[in-house]
Amino acid sequence: xxxxxxxxSFFGSVPQSYLRSDGVFPNEENGYRKRLFELLGVKYLLDKxxxxxxxxxxxxxxxxxxxVRGIWQDGKFQVYEREPxxxxxxxxxxxxxxxxxxxxxxxxxxxxxxxxxxILEKEPSLKIENLKEQINIPQKVLxxxxxxxxxxxxxDNSLLYLSDAYDKSWKVYIx
Numbered sequence: 001x002x003x004x005x006x007x008x009s010f011f012g013s014v015p016q017s018y019l020r021s022d023g024v025f026p027n028e029e030n031g032y033r034k035r036l037f038e039l040l041g042v043k044y045l046l047d048k049x050x051x052x053x054x055x056x057x058x059x060x061x062x063x064x065x066x067x068v069r070g071i072w073q074d075g076k077f078q079v080y081e082r083e084p085x086x087x088x089x090x091x092x093x094x095x096x097x098x099x100x101x102x103x104x105x106x107x108x109x110x111x112x113x114x115x116x117x118x119i120l121e122k123e124p125s126l127k128i129e130n131l132k133e134q135i136n137i138p139q140k141v142l143x144x145x146x147x148x149x150x151x152x153x154x155x156d157n158s159l160l161y162l163s164d165a166y167d168k169s170w171k172v173y174i175x
Contacts, residue, residue, distance in 0.1 A: 091136040093156040
């Protein structure tokens with residue numbers, strides 16, 4: 001499904017056939033790439049300039065429609081910082097339940113849809129009251145490849161968003 005999501009950044013929908021092993025985005029902004037970057041929390045972009053003219057040879061035209069600023073360059077390689085991006089981890093009470101994969105993709109690319117509203121495949125088993133509040137960003141106590149520990153203090157049931165790719169072996173513990 002991750003390959004489907006990335007492939008959708010080319011046309012705003014999932015094509016009939018696509019490479020399932022390639023995780024690529026379009027090279028140029030097409031109205032979908034930026035939106036997916038925002039959803040996935042892509043904050044930094046690495047670019048390569050084969051013939052740099054100066055030490056500050058920024059090519060903002062490569063990121064049309066996106067808010068980026070050059071922050072580092074070493075020879076041919078440049079790093080740009082993007083804004084806005086969703087936090088990698090947050091709590092929210094805002095969600096919708098989508099009927100199918102096509103509706104999920106449609107919502108992601110709908111410019112009127114707030115990406116801080118989670119898109120779920122089924123109703124949560126725990127009652128979540130939509131409080132229409134801003135997202136709550138928990139404190140990251142530990143963030144490693146095989147373990148994430150966060151700390152928060154909320155008074156209402158909330159949904160936790162992690163931008164990491166889902167894995168069947170995940171286990172969640174609540175203290």
